Amino acid sequence: MPVPQNFKAPARMSAKEKAFDQIQRWIIDGTLQPGEKLLESELSESLGVSRTPIREAFQLLEVKGLVATYPGKETKVTEVEKGDIFKLYSTLAALHASAAEVAAELIRPEQIQHLIDLNTEFERAVISDQPYLAMETDEEFHHAIVEFANNPYTVSFSESLQVHIRRFKYVFLQQPIDSTQASVDEHFAIIRAFQIRDAAAAHEAMKQNLIRPMRELEHLI
Amino acid sequence: MPVPQNFKAPARMSAKEKAFDQIQRWIIDGTLQPGEKLLESELSESLGVSRTPIREAFQLLEVKGLVATYPGKETKVTEVEKGDIFKLYSTLAALHASAAEVAAELIRPEQIQHLIDLNTEFERAVISDQPYLAMETDEEFHHAIVEFANNPYTVSFSESLQVHIRRFKYVFLQQPIDSTQASVDEHFAIIRAFQIRDAAAAHEAMKQNLIRPMRELEHLI
DNA sequence: ATGCGATATATTGCATACTATAGTTTGTTG
């Protein structure tokens, strides 16, 4: 039987997942402001589900650090501070640099090619001034490398950090810009390190690629 | 009114927290074996609470990577593989080395003294052959440094990794040993780096202190 | 005997009802 090749899992999302995704999006984009109090009843009404999946979503958001629960009392959206930018980026840099080191030894030619394609796409987005697309492609590039390193813990932690970084940008910049040509070049430096299987160089290039935008953000704010 | 000085918060734990703690302990110590199927009804009975807090505990455990949920079907304890040891320790090394770097610049004299005290305690536990106490003191030492680095993301990730490492030791060794005199010396090397505020040296010493036991574990298995 | 379909069973997912608790208001007493 001929089955569509690019068959996407129908994404039959549970109410809990829908609630989680929506609330997380609202927190990231600032619809739900830092410090804002969240009521189970209120959200259950506006999302059209009962309190149960909302509660479950809250608990997952708490683990992710997007809300704080004061037991028996309330749950609020966590605050964002300028000082977080260093904490977020330096942690991400440590993880991604380590992942790049490992990936340098595991990566296969077609995976390198995929990175080249992604970075070309990224460059187009930068040149044509599409900051949101650029940010997404940049994240994809990094995500791919972390995947190649084949370490689920790093994948999970780094996704969590990306979420906070996105929120940070929304809160303080109202836009996702920080992708520049420098970033494109740094990506190519990482790719070159992979091509010659130089783990130390990959580590350093990756670190650069995260520390530089951090410094720029710090100055911008 | 005279109130006890060392008054501990009464630890009025919710049913959810009790369930989470107990199930996590059972998974770490192997009471609940990798691959084992978990039934909400069964656990709710044995813990004397309803299914709701059990469900909530399951979801938190899933985020932590201790159980895997197959929606609508079942939830099982995740598997542990020998290859995980590298993934766990290399990630922890990256995080702690980065934390040590930051801590080297922030640390205060009394905090350094606290580390010296902890490491002395650790050395006593190693010498008197109390592996469990040694493991705990070792973890405290590392935890203190991560705290000094003042980065909640690193704290959270590293606690999560510690849990997995503990489980790994239980599953493959049935005991928590891997603390040696070498570890004590490495700790002192970290402390010396702090005393002279040498971030790079702290980074390297910390990395050593995690990579060495990883290699030893790899050989042991 | 095997493969398919229908029915039964087990288990999760969600909704609702109930309980406990923190915070607020109000009343009472010195």
Next chain:
DNA sequence: CAACAAACTATAGTATGCAATATATCGCAT
């Protein structure tokens, strides 16, 4: 009027019941 306490309100925490879904069982036809 002030201070305390009791009742009231709002909200989170827990239990239970119902619905949806996946798996297993059984029967039937080929």
